[in-house]
Amino acid sequence: MRNKLLPGLIHRLPQNAMSRTMGKITASKFSRLAIQRYIRHYKIDTSIVEKPVKEYHTLKEFFTRRLKPGTRPIAQGADVVASPVDGTISHLGDICEGTLIQAKGKSYSVAELLGGCAHEAERYYGGKFITIYLSPRDYHRIHMPVTGDLMGYSYLPGRLYPVNQLGVEHVDRLFARNERLVTYIRTDHQGAVAVVKVGALFVGSVKVVYNTATTNIKHAQQMEGPIKGTPRYEKGAELGWFEFGSTVILLFESGQVEWAPGVEAGASLLMGQKLATIPATS
Numbered sequence: 474m475r476n477k478l479l480p481g482l483i484h485r486l487p488q489n490a491m492s493r494t495m496g497k498i499t500a501s502k503f504s505r506l507a508i509q510r511y512i513r514h515y516k517i518d519t520s521i522v523e524k525p526v527k528e529y530h531t532l533k534e535f536f537t538r539r540l541k542p543g544t545r546p547i548a549q550g551a552d553v554v555a556s557p558v559d560g561t562i563s564h565l566g567d568i569c570e571g572t573l574i575q576a577k578g579k580s581y582s583v584a585e586l587l588g589g590c591a592h593e594a595e596r597y598y599g600g601k602f603i604t605i606y607l608s609p610r611d612y613h614r615i616h617m618p619v620t621g622d623l624m625g626y627s628y629l630p631g632r633l634y635p636v637n638q639l640g641v642e643h644v645d646r647l648f649a650r651n652e653r654l655v656t657y658i659r660t661d662h663q664g665a666v667a668v669v670k671v672g673a674l675f676v677g678s679v680k681v682v683y684n685t686a687t688t689n690i691k692h693a694q695q696m697e698g699p700i701k702g703t704p705r706y707e708k709g710a711e712l713g714w715f716e717f718g719s720t721v722i723l724l725f726e727s728g729q730v731e732w733a734p735g736v737e738a739g740a741s742l743l744m745g746q747k748l749a750t751i752p753a754t755s
Contacts, residue, residue: 504532515610547709585649599727621660664726
């Protein structure tokens with residue numbers, strides 16, 4: 474009975490308001506009392522955390538923690554793509570007829586994911602995608618998977634369905650319906666790359682380092698445009714962060730990447746590890 478009720482319930486929840494409330498709670502000074510319990514529950518390795526735990530004043534501060542330098546080595550090579558986050562691969566594969574796989578029997582289009590922008594979507598037809606889920610225990614900073622120029626961004630308001638197994642299996646077109654913050658990158662070797670940061674239930678917001686764009690704000694409207702100065706970021710540089718768990722989707726152009734050995738659905742990733750390479754024929 475529980476499994477039958479939950480899918481219907483998640484459609485009726487005031488997801489955005491609940492997530493904003495969670496953001497306020499985790500940013501309050503009282504949330505500091507929950508940090509040690511959070512660490513124990515999710516078995517977080519504090520030996521690699523940038524600062525001593527006692528120096529984090531709120532649960533949100535700890536959740537968005539950085540790691541000690543060198544903890545996540547970045548895969549070297551101009552032809553190598555690095556994982557942008559710690560997480561678990563939900564799905565990956567070819568973008569066939571402009572379609573990505575969400576779960577068995579469920580799919581959605583690149584154009585929907587990118588907010589109906591057909592021009593941007595067509596870049597990735599015939600290319601590849603990978604969906605990486607970040608659980609509450611994971612490190613939640615997002616990094617550059619490649620070296621490249623930041624060309625533009627899109628903020629796409631929407632719902633905040635959970636992006637765990639329950640949401641993925643029961644909500645059609647989940648990743649195209651939830652809030653997204655997309656960063657478009659132009660590279661020297663891997664063509665165009667889109668980094669899609671997907672909001673979720675209880676994600677207070679998604680932040681980026683290159684401007685003030687953020688998600689889950691009241692009366693939000695779609696925003697998009699170039700990134701001032703077209704800054705060049707190196708592979709492994711910090712791009713943004715999640716305030717609680719969510720999902721990152723990477724899009725690659727046709728013929729630009731081949732997955733590295735062991736990169737498959739269900740596999741765990743660490744930020745910086747080798748994700749893909751440019752095929753010899755590119």
